[in-house]
Amino acid sequence: MRVRRLRKTPAALEVTAFINLIVVLVPFLLSTAVFTRLAVLELSLPAKSAGVEQLKVDHLQLEVVIRPDALDVGDRVGGLIQHIPHTAQGPDLKALNAVVMQVKAKYPEQKDATILAQPDTPYELLVKVMDATREGRTAREDGKVVKAELFPAISIGDAPRGTPAAAHGG
Numbered sequence: 684m685r686v687r688r689l690r691k692t693p694a695a696l697e698v699t700a701f702i703n704l705i706v707v708l709v710p711f712l713l714s715t716a717v718f719t720r721l722a723v724l725e726l727s728l729p730a731k732s733a734g735v736e737q738l739k740v741d742h743l744q745l746e747v748v749i750r751p752d753a754l755d756v757g758d759r760v761g762g763l764i765q766h767i768p769h770t771a772q773g774p775d776l777k778a779l780n781a782v783v784m785q786v787k788a789k790y791p792e793q794k795d796a797t798i799l800a801q802p803d804t805p806y807e808l809l810v811k812v813m814d815a816t817r818e819g820r821t822a823r824e825d826g827k828v829v830k831a832e833l834f835p836a837i838s839i840g841d842a843p844r845g846t847p848a849a850a851h852g853g
Contacts, residue, residue, distance in 0.1 A: 745786060745796040745834060747779070747816055748842050749804050754812070756782050759797075774808060780815040787819075787833045796834035799842040813837055 744759035754774055757763040765782045767775050787793070796816050800809050821831045 743786070743790045743793050745783075745793070745816075747783075747796065747798045747812060749774075749798065749800040749808065749812055750842065751801065754779050756786070774812070776811055776815045779812065780819050783816050783833050784819045784821070784831070787831075794834055794836045795838070796836070797838045797840060799840050801842050809839070813839075 742760075746755075746757050746759055748755040748757070752769055754767040754769075755763060756765045756767065756779065764786065765778075767778045767782065769775065783796075798809070798812055798816065800812075816834050817832075817837060818835070819831050819833050820828050822828050
């Protein structure tokens with residue numbers, strides 16, 4: 684008995700429609716893509732060995748403590764520098780910036796600061812305090828207002844437990 688075999692011709696791949704789709708789709712996707720610019724703040728956590736060996740009397744270790752009713756600006760060794768109570772609108776960031784600028788004038792080489800926040804501190808407030816600590820605006824002799832770098836190397840941490848009155852000696 685004879686076996687009948689069908690003659691099969693190899694099928695040609697038809698990719699013309701797919702190439703046309705890609706030619707139209709790629710420029711469309713590239714033209715509608717949103718290119719975003721991300722702003723990243725470099726932060727560091729306080730050092731593990733933040734003990735007695737780092738406490739130098741002539742060296743400033745600036746700390747800004749965010750409390751529910753005030754901002755406390757202080758030195759880890761020297762104690763409280765300024766207690767800034769909140770205004771009716773919220774934290775007084777202009778006063779904070781002014782105090783930090785005064786501290787920067789005394790310690791121009793210093794770039795480190797630590798911001799200590801309560802666990803329930805809003806993120807927006809933390810970022811605003813970081814911005815007020817990081818840079819300020821100063822007026823030059825010619826009347827122009829320029830940005831001044833204050834304490835750009837910011838570390839964050841948890842605020843110490845306790846009442847604000849105990850923190851500033853009251």
